[in-house]
Amino acid sequence: MDSSARSATHDQPTPSFRPSRRQLLAAALAMPVALGTAACGGGGSGSGSDKKVELSIFWWGAQARADLTDKALALYTQKHPNVTFKKTWQANQGYYDKLATLTAGGNAPDIFQIDDNAISEYAERGVTLDLTPYSTNGKLDVSKFSKGLKEYGEVDGKLVGVALGENTQGLVYDKTLLDKFKLPAPTTGMSWADFITWAANVTRTSKIPGTQDPSAIYQALWVWLRQNGKDLYNGKQIAFDESDMTKWFQLWKDAGAKGATPTPEVIHEGNDSSVSKQLVVTGKADTSWVWTNQMPELKKNTKSDLGLMAYPGDPSAQWARASLYLSVFRGSPRKDAAVDVVNFLANDPDAGAILGTDRGLPPNLDVRKQVEATVTDPNMKQTIEVQNELATKFGPTSPSVPPKGHTKVKSELIRIAEGVTYGRQTPDAGAKDFVTAAKAAIGQS
Amino acid sequence: MTMAQMPVRPTEPVPPVPAAHRRGRVARRRRREDLAGYLFLSPWLLGLLGITAIPMLLSLYLSFTDYSPLIPVTESNWVGLENYRRMFTADPSYWHAVRVTVIFAVIAVPLKLAAALGVAMLLNKTMRGIALFRGLFYLPSLLGGSVALAIVWRGMFSGDGAFNAFLSFFGLTGKAWINDPTWALPTLMLLAIWQFGAPMVIFLAGLKQVPTELYEASSVDGAGAWRKFFHITLPLLSPVIFFNLVLETIHGFQGFTSAFVISNGTGGPVDSTLMYTLHLYKAGFVDLNMGYASAMAWVFLLVVGLITVVLFSTGRFWVHYSDSEVR
Numbered sequence: 001m002d003s004s005a006r007s008a009t010h011d012q013p014t015p016s017f018r019p020s021r022r023q024l025l026a027a028a029l030a031m032p033v034a035l036g037t038a039a040c041g042g043g044g045s046g047s048g049s050d051k052k053v054e055l056s057i058f059w060w061g062a063q064a065r066a067d068l069t070d071k072a073l074a075l076y077t078q079k080h081p082n083v084t085f086k087k088t089w090q091a092n093q094g095y096y097d098k099l100a101t102l103t104a105g106g107n108a109p110d111i112f113q114i115d116d117n118a119i120s121e122y123a124e125r126g127v128t129l130d131l132t133p134y135s136t137n138g139k140l141d142v143s144k145f146s147k148g149l150k151e152y153g154e155v156d157g158k159l160v161g162v163a164l165g166e167n168t169q170g171l172v173y174d175k176t177l178l179d180k181f182k183l184p185a186p187t188t189g190m191s192w193a194d195f196i197t198w199a200a201n202v203t204r205t206s207k208i209p210g211t212q213d214p215s216a217i218y219q220a221l222w223v224w225l226r227q228n229g230k231d232l233y234n235g236k237q238i239a240f241d242e243s244d245m246t247k248w249f250q251l252w253k254d255a256g257a258k259g260a261t262p263t264p265e266v267i268h269e270g271n272d273s274s275v276s277k278q279l280v281v282t283g284k285a286d287t288s289w290v291w292t293n294q295m296p297e298l299k300k301n302t303k304s305d306l307g308l309m310a311y312p313g314d315p316s317a318q319w320a321r322a323s324l325y326l327s328v329f330r331g332s333p334r335k336d337a338a339v340d341v342v343n344f345l346a347n348d349p350d351a352g353a354i355l356g357t358d359r360g361l362p363p364n365l366d367v368r369k370q371v372e373a374t375v376t377d378p379n380m381k382q383t384i385e386v387q388n389e390l391a392t393k394f395g396p397t398s399p400s401v402p403p404k405g406h407t408k409v410k411s412e413l414i415r416i417a418e419g420v421t422y423g424r425q426t427p428d429a430g431a432k433d434f435v436t437a438a439k440a441a442i443g444q445s
Numbered sequence: 446m447t448m449a450q451m452p453v454r455p456t457e458p459v460p461p462v463p464a465a466h467r468r469g470r471v472a473r474r475r476r477r478e479d480l481a482g483y484l485f486l487s488p489w490l491l492g493l494l495g496i497t498a499i500p501m502l503l504s505l506y507l508s509f510t511d512y513s514p515l516i517p518v519t520e521s522n523w524v525g526l527e528n529y530r531r532m533f534t535a536d537p538s539y540w541h542a543v544r545v546t547v548i549f550a551v552i553a554v555p556l557k558l559a560a561a562l563g564v565a566m567l568l569n570k571t572m573r574g575i576a577l578f579r580g581l582f583y584l585p586s587l588l589g590g591s592v593a594l595a596i597v598w599r600g601m602f603s604g605d606g607a608f609n610a611f612l613s614f615f616g617l618t619g620k621a622w623i624n625d626p627t628w629a630l631p632t633l634m635l636l637a638i639w640q641f642g643a644p645m646v647i648f649l650a651g652l653k654q655v656p657t658e659l660y661e662a663s664s665v666d667g668a669g670a671w672r673k674f675f676h677i678t679l680p681l682l683s684p685v686i687f688f689n690l691v692l693e694t695i696h697g698f699q700g701f702t703s704a705f706v707i708s709n710g711t712g713g714p715v716d717s718t719l720m721y722t723l724h725l726y727k728a729g730f731v732d733l734n735m736g737y738a739s740a741m742a743w744v745f746l747l748v749v750g751l752i753t754v755v756l757f758s759t760g761r762f763w764v765h766y767s768d769s770e771v772r
Contacts, residue, residue, distance in 0.1 A: 093710065097730045104514030104735075121733065125515035265604060265624035268714045408732050411711065419715045422626055440535075 053337045056086040058102075059113035060095035062297060065358050072354045076344050083337060092274060096407075103127055108329040110338040114161060115324040116152070120404040122327065123155035129328040129335055131159040139336070140343045144364040148398040152322040155401055161325030162342050165360020168318045168390055169219050169311045170292035170383075172280050176304035181206045186287070188310040188390070192224070192251065195312040199260035202286050211287040212270045212279045213261035215252035216417035218410045220289050224248060226317035226399075236403045238438050245431030249420045253427055261285075264422045271414055276301045292387045293323050293360040296379040306379075308386045315390055319398035323360035357383055408441035508740035513733045521736065528740035539741070541716055542724035545630065549720065550697035553634040557697075558689055561641040565648035566678075579649070586642025595636070595706035599623055602632045623707050626717040633718055636703050644689040651685030652678070683764045691756050698749050701726070721745060 059069065066089050073085045088109070090098065096118055102108050114122060122128050134140035142150045145163065153161040171186070178185055183205060186198055199210025214220035222232045225248075231239035255261050262270070262285050270279040275294050279285035281301040290298065292308065299306055310318055326345065328338045345351050352367035357380045362368040372384050402409075416434045419425040425433070439445075483490075503518075508528055512521035532539050568579050588594045601607045602622040609619035622628045659677050668676070679686075701722040704712065712719030712727070725745070729738030 100514045100730060100733055106517075122515060125513060127515050264714075265621035268624045269604075269621070272709060405732075411731075414711070415713065415716055418626075418713065422715055424626065424715055 050082050053083045053334055054086055055083060055111060055334055055338055055341060056088070056109040057111040057341075058088045058099065058109040060090055060092045061113075061358075062091070064297070065089070068355050068358050072345060072351045073341075075348075075350060075354065076341060080340075083341070103329075106331070108331065110329055110332040110334055111326055111341060112329065113164070113324055114327050116322065116401050117407045117410070119153075119161050119325060119327070120155050120401055120406065123158065123160040124404050126330060128160040129330040129332070129339075131162065131328065131339065134339050134343075135159055140339055141347050142363075144347065144366055146320055146363075146365065148320045149322055149363055152320075152398070152401055153325055161322070161327045162346050163322035163324075163360075163363045164326050164346060164355075165293060165323040165357070166320050166363055166387075167291045167293040167323040167360040168321055168387060168394075169223055170290055170295070170386065171287055171309050171311055172278075172290050172295065172298060173287040173307045173309075174280050174283075174302070174304045175307045177206060177208065177286055178202070178307075185307055186309060186312075188315055188393075190312055192312045196251075196255045196258065196260045199255070199287065200258040203259045206286070208283070209262040209266070209279075209285040210260050211255075212285045212289060213252050213256060213267045213421060214289045215249055215421065216267070216271050216414040217289045218413050219291075220311060221248055221413065222399075223311045223317050224313065227313040231399055233399065233402055233406075233442075235400070236442060237444050238435070238442065240435075242428075242431045242435050245434050246427050249417065249427035249430050252417075253420060256421065264418070267421050268418055271418065280306065291321075291323060291360075292383050292390075293357060295383045296358070296377060299379045308382060310390050310393075315393040316395035318390060319394055320391065321398075322363075356380055361387055403442050405442035409438045412437040412441060504739040504742060507736050508743050510736045511734075512736040512739070514730075514735050515733060524736070528737045529744070531737065532740060532744065538716065538719065538724060542712075542719045542721045545717070545719050546698060546700070546721040549630060549634060549637075549700060550694060553637045553700075554690070554693045554697040556634070557638045557641050557693060558644060558686070560638055561644035561689070562648050562682075562686075564641065565645045565652055568645075568649055569652045579646075583642040583646060586640045586645075588640075592702060592706055594640075595703040598632070598636050598703065599707045624714055626715040629708070629714060629717045633700070633703050633707060637697065637700065644693060647685055647689055648682070651682050655681045680765050684766055687756075687760050687764045691753060694752060694756065695749055698745075698752075 057073070059065070061069075066087075069089070070087065073087065077084055099108070099112060099114075099118075108127065114128075119128070131140055135142050140162065142153075142159070142162065146166070149163045149166055150159070153159055153163055173186060175185065177183075181202075183202055184198070186195060190198070195211070202208070202210035218232070225231055225240050225244060228244065230244055233239055252261065261267065262279065266279065266284050269277060269282075270285065270288065275281075275290075275297045278288040278290060278298060278301075280288035281298055283302075288298075289311070295306065295308055326342045328335060328342060332338055345355065346362075347364045347367065349367055349370055352362045352364065352371055353374060355362070356371060356375060356377070361384065362371050372388075375381055375384065413434060416425070416430045416437065419433075420427055420430040507518070507521070509523060509525060510521040511524050511527075512518060564582055568575060568582065585594070604619075604621035604624065606622075608622070612619045620628070622632045655678060659681075660673055663673055663677060699722060700720050704718045704720045704723050705726070708714075708718045708723075710723075710727075710731075712723050721741075722745075725738050725741045728741060729735045
């Protein structure tokens with residue numbers, strides 16, 4: 001995981017002496033002590049301008065993100081030689097388990113990546129540093145962010161996360177497959193009914209299901225609710241009712257009956273959160289429901305050409321979402337230095353050029369323009385084009401950050417929606433269950 | 446190990462020295478040996494206290510609070526029996542998890558024991574290369590609770606996995622077993638049953654203890670294989686069966702790794718593999734309700750303890766110790 005740690009072990013000289021029994025015993029006794037010290041170490045100096053500072057930073061992602069982030073952080077160290085980084089990263093799955101465990105042990109990283117699944121939880125528990133004073137005194141600049149993106153980092157009126165990327169819902173389809181069977185591509189703005197008819201037609205012609213069933217995918221439900229004048233949340237309340245959910249589950253049950261979606265087992269496979277399991281890249285369905293910034297990563301997992309569009313229905317229901325944030329640990333003894341790094345990653349043009357659109361479009365609009373002009377990766381280009389086009393269609397209001405318990409709401413939706421697709425529950429019963437479960441998850445009475 | 450099993454000091458021939466002097470030296474040596482004993486035990490003792498006993502007591506306290514890993518323990522609030530109330534009355538998934546776990550244990554444990562006994566009896570024969578076979582059959586258990594094995598299992602029983610390829614030889618079409626709410630749990634059971642090596646080795650040792658004269662005598666009396674099995678093997682093996690039953694029951698209730706890996710940590714599809722421990726893990730580490738998770742852990746401990754006590758109390762009726770006639 002930590003490449004520096006890995007290389008360090010390789011460089012160890014091999015001992016050539018034969019230790020005596022007593023030495024071995026001493027070593028055995030000393031081992032736990034040494035490990036203990038290592039675990040407790042890492043305390044550093046304060047945040048003075050020339051004092052040596054080591055900042056710990058933790059994110060999830062793939063190798064490509066690690067390479068880019070390494071480069072950007074190296075640039076920071078080059079500009080501020082006294083600041084070095086202890087970098088840790090890992091795959092998406094298990095990231096929050098690790099972060100929670102680190103926090104529980106009082107060893108939360110100085111800077112950590114977080115997204116809207118968890119930011120309310122961490123902010124309300126007081127784990128994240130309130131960045132509002134820094135943005136007021138100019139040490140942290142969010143003035144070049146779009147208004148919606150800045151506000152999407154606020155919980156209870158406090159700025160707790162700095163968006164490091166912007167994305168929006170994206171429907172990805174396998175263009176190669178459609179071309180092979182001379183099928184038309186879906187288009188932004190087509191109605192849900194038209195989309196389902198289109199997907200059923202794809203299934204009939206290509207023998208590959210037209211679309212993943214999105215009934216368990218919360219962001220699809222969210223867009224659909226907003227198109228119907230509802231929302232997923234209103235503050236710390238849910239903003240939909242049983243009849244909405246019944247309609248939603250029924251919509252996809254009918255779509256399944258028309259042959260637009262795969263079998264329940266395949267749907268379940270596609271409900272995995274990892275990019276490589278998405279049905280559009282495993283070839284088990286023609287379309288998948290993802291976020292626009294996942295395009296390049298999806299492309300790495302398939303030979304097909306991929307197309308990208310908005311979710312069906314009126315695209316004005318979509319919004320500029322912070323794909324993820326960087327937050328600073330409130331208990332960090334090196335807060336000021338950490339905030340400066342976050343500010344650098346979000347606003348510095350050179351850092352922006354390095355990071356590209358891996359985490360989403362650069363949050364700073366000036367940096368974004370510059371990146372758009374220089375980006376060469378065709379998939380990133382496509383992401384930028386589609387997202388900019390969509391941005392012109394976004395409605396005036398964007399939702400606020402989901403409340404604490406959102407992760408649980410997501411997993412309850414998967415459980416119940418799959419129950420409906422497997423035929424274990426009727427849409428009615430599923431809707432009732434989900435409303436109850438969602439209320440319980442966010443603590444709404 | 447209990448104190449009773451501590452090694453007994455052999456009575457050595459003592460050189461003829463004045464009695465008082467001798468006693469002093471012996472006592473000193475004993476003290477030194479005791480000290481050495483505790484020193485050798487110390488890693489284990491420290492581990493028991495630091496890694497098991499203290500955290501356990503702490504979790505008992507936490508089970509009465511709303512502790513979340515994101516806040517210091519000192520900032521958590523005392524909520525009394527609220528966690529326990531919620532568990533029993535307001536968490537439908539809890540009872541679902543209990544059901545899944547009981548079904549798993551009730552089916553997988555007896556089948557695993559039967560498989561272990563059956564293979565042990567086969568391996569009790571004398572033939573060339575028997576040691577190799579014993580080793581091979583024990584192998585899956587060495588990989589035991591390992592994550593790697595569960596990943597292999599996931600690959601084998603997925604839609605395009607090896608098992609379906611095997612079925613297609615016979616013209617059968619399989620399904621994505623681990624993605625089907627009906628079949629996911631049986632797939633986990635199969636994995637558990639397949640890892641029968643540990644009880645098998647114990648059964649094998651038990652079978653070796655059965656005196657061959659008894660079989661010979663019964664052959665003379667005209668007993669068939671079944672009769673021998675039910676009237677000689679089973680009764681004489683009953684202490685070993687009992688031991689394995691207790692251990693495997695506890696083990697069965699604790700199943701976590703395979704369910705976690707195969708369902709990707711979700712307990713899905715549709716909660717069909719939501720084992721008790723997995724629900725507990727999700728409550729603590731995903732939903733961050735560590736107080737609630739602690740309460741679940743304590744109820745679990747008590748229930749598994751209770752089941753063990755019940756097993757022990759039934760043992761009186763069917764476990765025969767060979768020395769029982771003497772008593």
